[in-house]
Amino acid sequence: MKKKNKFKVSRRTIMKGALATGAVMSAASIPSSLFAGEYNIPDPLKALPTTGGNMRWIDSGDMKGVFWKKLFPEYAASRGITIEYDGLPWKEINKIVPLAVRNGTVHDVFQIPLNMDPGVAVAEGWVQPWDDYIENIDEWLAGFPSGVYLPGVNQFGGKTYGVCLTANKRTGTCLLSSNKYMSEAGYDPQAGRMTYSEVRDAAKKITKNGNGQYYGWIIGGNQVNRWEDVVHTFGQVAGAHSGRGGFTNRHISFKTGKFVIDSDEYMAAVELLLQLKSDGSAFPGVMSMNAPQARALMPQGAAGMIFQGPWCIGTWAKDAPDWEFTIASEPVPDGKKAEPLYIAEGGSNTLWLSKDSKMGPFAGDLVRFMGTEQGQIYWAQTVGAADPAVSPGAVAKAGLTGASAQALKMFNENLLVGPNPIVRNKDIGIVAAKSRLPDPSLALVIQGLYTGQLQGIEKNLKECNQRYEDALDKAIDEARADGANVSRDDWVFPNWDTSSNYGADKYLEL
């Protein structure tokens, strides 16, 4: 039996009123007339309440925010409500959402913190199912590609708790390069995937051409997750097949059930980063800047290459429309064939409906529209490859061109669906809730190797790998002590063919 929350005391109740008032007054209530008429919003399938109201929505912003800020005023005007949108970095969402849930001021529609398993949010009573608010939900769900909605991922107890309007078929470490600098260095940025040697050579030549004014490569080194993202993805491309996502997926080979942090492929990726530094190709001050700062410096001509995500495309198109760049796949070690990258089943940017929300009818109506082909086309036309629409058909009809189209083509070619242990065994959600990242994490180890505070790539990655193994074993032991039926075998998928998608039928074979 779930314990009632014994930490609710009157102080929070007093603050609730003040916070709710402040929240209503503070964030983006956009005038409904600003973008009138851009979207053809259909009538609701069933009558909505006529009492109006204010719907609050929070997500991680970026290009999603650009779209919502265009759509929300029109939708709000058509339904006689107001919509308050907060697009915040994940660091803020990770802090704000749990606090808001605890003091009863959480937004109506929100994304759950990255470090939280969805099953925990459902079990803790943070969210309610969308079933009552999305008309003909079964028919609506059938319109999504297979594998987007899965038990244990966004569906629990036969009901849909999380809505995915975007696909998770993308990476965040593509090679984005300046056409001008690459051409001057003798490289054709459109030529496709480069090898590590080519990246190093191009970076050296760009740096030489720059003569102190610009450099070959840049990264937001202060933002530790970027180091891990780069090494993880490069390692996968080089052949260290592993999952993506949270601690219970990331860096784990689903062939062996073991972490691959100390693999040759990961070491080679770290070595590439260190070589870029020792070559003098790294932009000075990478350790002082975060990823958005590094991204902002690219169109200013500070560097020739950056390993970043497709969200740069929309930002650069807006901030520097005349700057020409190319997006290409992640580089591969010399002599190696590029391997697929694996994503888990399900979509991304999952939206959850607050348990206490009174705006469920409107949220359900809006989300239902966004799940239709027309809604998905609207999404794709604005957001593009930054957060690809979950419907491939809609993406094709959106008429995307240029870097967005190139990025989507790359993702379709390079990404496959891999196994997801939690789909196989729901109790892995309990393991996720118990898991604690060891100190220092892989991200910090790579950062330490880059700054020179740690010496020896192999030694440090081996030690890091062991820490991760120990941490997962400890989380499994704690989960089992709480009654979970899990073992390391749950991470081994002997029927995984790394050259094809791991579909729902594969889980049944196990």
Add this chain to the structure above:
Amino acid sequence: MYKKSLSQQIYDARWCYLFILPCSILTGMFVLYPIGMSWYFSLLDWSGFTDDAKFIGFQNYVEAINDKFFWDAFYRSFIFMFGTVPVKIVLGFIIAVFLNNQVLKLSPFFRTIIFMPVVTAIAIIGIVMTFIFSPFNGPANKLLMATNLTSGPIDFLGNPDTVLPTVMGVYVWKWLGITMMYWLAALQTVPQDVYDAAKIDGAEGLKLWINIILPIVLPFAIVIILVEAVSALNVFPLIETMTAGGPFFSSEVMEVYIFRTAFITDAGTMPRLGYACAAGVFWGVAVLFITALQGFWMRKIRRI
């Protein structure tokens, strides 16, 4: 002689209590309550996200004591304090001496200029300083290279050897104005007669300051040092905005360590509010103990 009862005394002072009531309520809500609850949370294995909190006694404290990163942050916090407090005390005193001089006509102007960083939001300063110290077109590096003090740019905030001294320098610059004001207040308690008498007796320059003025302001110095020491142990906003404790823990002080443990975890693992509270309580008690020790020794010195 008639002695009033406690209730009568309280009733007689009722307006005082009424006026301190709002502040007391706010103090209770935002200071005492969080302190008390953090002691309780420190005894739990709790993420802060869920209701699933398990009482584990002092296990969090044991884990913190055995955590190398905890002690590294602890050590760095005191490095920060010992590196900034003496500089602020001495510099603040020297500036206060100059600005206390009635002959100096522009004294109010200089006081304002030196005090301006104090009233500027610390988060803004942190962010602006990342641009000022940037090795790419940052003004600090441009000045150093233009004056041939360095041949190439220095990554002040990205180099583990320079990051902490740089943040310490910004901290001193930001809060020097308040130390100056403390010293000005102290110096202005010295009667003019003392200066006149000293002049007549031939005590001038350094002799005046060492033998006459400093002994008079010494009690203030004790208080100023104590206040500055505690302030130097509370530098979270500045470090979080400038470096977030990096690179690779080089500038991670205790508050950043606690914040990282409580909130900022990598994707896929839960935060550890219980453990972070234990680290916070341990830190608070340590600071209290060291402050008390400081106060004890300062008073001993004062008696001498």
